Amino acid sequence: MNAIIEKLRQVRRGAMFIIEGPSGVGKGTIAKEILKRDPNIKFSVSVTTRAKREGEVDGVDYYFISDEQYNQYMKEDAFYECVDSQYGNRYGTLRSEVDSFLNVGEDVLFDMDWVGARQMRQKAPDDVVTIYLLPPSIHDLRERLEKRATDSQEQINKRMGMVLDKMSHWKEFDYVIVNVDVEETIAKVQKIISGERMKRVRQTGLDDFVNELIKEASAHE
Ligand code: 5GP
Numbered sequence: 351m352n353a354i355i356e357k358l359r360q361v362r363r364g365a366m367f368i369i370e371g372p373s374g375v376g377k378g379t380i381a382k383e384i385l386k387r388d389p390n391i392k393f394s395v396s397v398t399t400r401a402k403r404e405g406e407v408d409g410v411d412y413y414f415i416s417d418e419q420y421n422q423y424m425k426e427d428a429f430y431e432c433v434d435s436q437y438g439n440r441y442g443t444l445r446s447e448v449d450s451f452l453n454v455g456e457d458v459l460f461d462m463d464w465v466g467a468r469q470m471r472q473k474a475p476d477d478v479v480t481i482y483l484l485p486p487s488i489h490d491l492r493e494r495l496e497k498r499a500t501d502s503q504e505q506i507n508k509r510m511g512m513v514l515d516k517m518s519h520w521k522e523f524d525y526v527i528v529n530v531d532v533e534e535t536i537a538k539v540q541k542i543i544s545g546e547r548m549k550r551v552r553q554t555g556l557d558d559f560v561n562e563l564i565k566e567a568s569a570h571e
Contacts, residue, residue, distance in 0.1 A: 354562050361555035364452040365546050366474065367391070368460045368467045369539070371483030372516045373509040374495035376529045380483065381461055383536050384543070391457040391543065394447050397423065400439035403500040413444075431462070431469035436512060437505070441466070452477070457543065464519040471522075479546050481539060482523035486530045488513065 369377050385393050397413040399420050408414050415423075420440050423429055432442030443466065451458045460470070471478045485491040491513065495506050520526055525542050529535045550556065 354559055357555050357558070361558075362455050362547070363477070363552045363554050364455050364457045365543075365552060366394075366448065366452070366458050366460065366470065366478045367543060367546075368462055368470060368478060368480045369483065370462065370464055370467055370480065370523065371529070372485065372491060372513045374491045374498065375483045375485045376494065376532060376535070377461055377483055379532060380529070380535055380539060381459055383532070384539055385459060387536075388540070388543070391459050392451045394443055394451070394458045394460045396441050396443055396447075396460075396462065398439060398441045400437075400441075405500075430473065431466045433463060433465045433469075435463070437508060443470075457547070464516065464522060468522065476551060479525075479542070480523040481525045481527065481542060482520045483527055483529045483535070484517070484520065486528055 369381055371377050381393065385391060395409065395411070395413055397415050397420065399415060399417050400412075402408065402412075402414050406412065406414075417440070420432075420442065423442065423444070424432065428444055428446070430443040430445050430448055432440065434440050441462070443460065443462065448458055460466075462470075467478075467480050471480065485494075492506075492510060495501065495509060501509065527535050527538050546552065
């Protein structure tokens with residue numbers, strides 16, 4: 351009996367969690383903390399053609415690639431989803447990156463924009479869970495972007511200009527959290543993840559488990 355309960359814990363279908371929100375809302379911080387605290391969820395490292403920011407590590411934050419390499423991936427149909435951002439940079443999620451986790455029953459966490467989230471939802475509606483983070487105020491958002499100090503003033507202004515456009519997609523997401531307090535937001539995201547893991551379709555070991563219960567019940571008749 352213990353063995354089958356153990357198997358029930360292990361045999362499951364991984365889910366894909368997408369966290370989105372306007373630049374500076376704290377997606378990166380939240381994602382990093384979730385990954386640090388939960389060994390069963392892995393980060394899907396995207397490819398991008400944008401320049402590496404200070405402190406970013408190739409293969410950890412992104413795979414930083416050239417336009418030529420990006421075009422090659424497009425040709426090979428290697429992307430789950432890909433977008434050209436308004437800032438002229440290109441981003442994409444490699445199928446190989448995601449499948450390596452899902453195939454062994456691990457959950458995957460993404461940091462991507464609403465265009466990518468929409469593509470993913472269309473491709474894998476049963477596997478994708480989307481979370482939108484809203485800022486407590488626009489003032490707060492600008493302050494966070496300025497504190498980050500990794501973007502030029504011109505880039506910050508560009509990003510701020512896109513905020514309203516990006517936020518207009520919040521209703522396309524399954525869950526919405528106003529990120530007032532980082533710890534509170536992390537706790538909320540963890541609850542979402544726990545709940546989603548309990549969904550029947552993700553507990554792929556249930557058939558065997560229930561069959562065992564039926565067998566046991568019959569033996570008692
Ligand atoms: P940043 O350049 O600030 O790291 O990211 C810019 C935007 O690209 C963010 O909204 C981020 O969520 C999004 N992004 C990062 N990786 C991907 C990806 O693989 N696919 C898509 N569609 N968007 C991504």
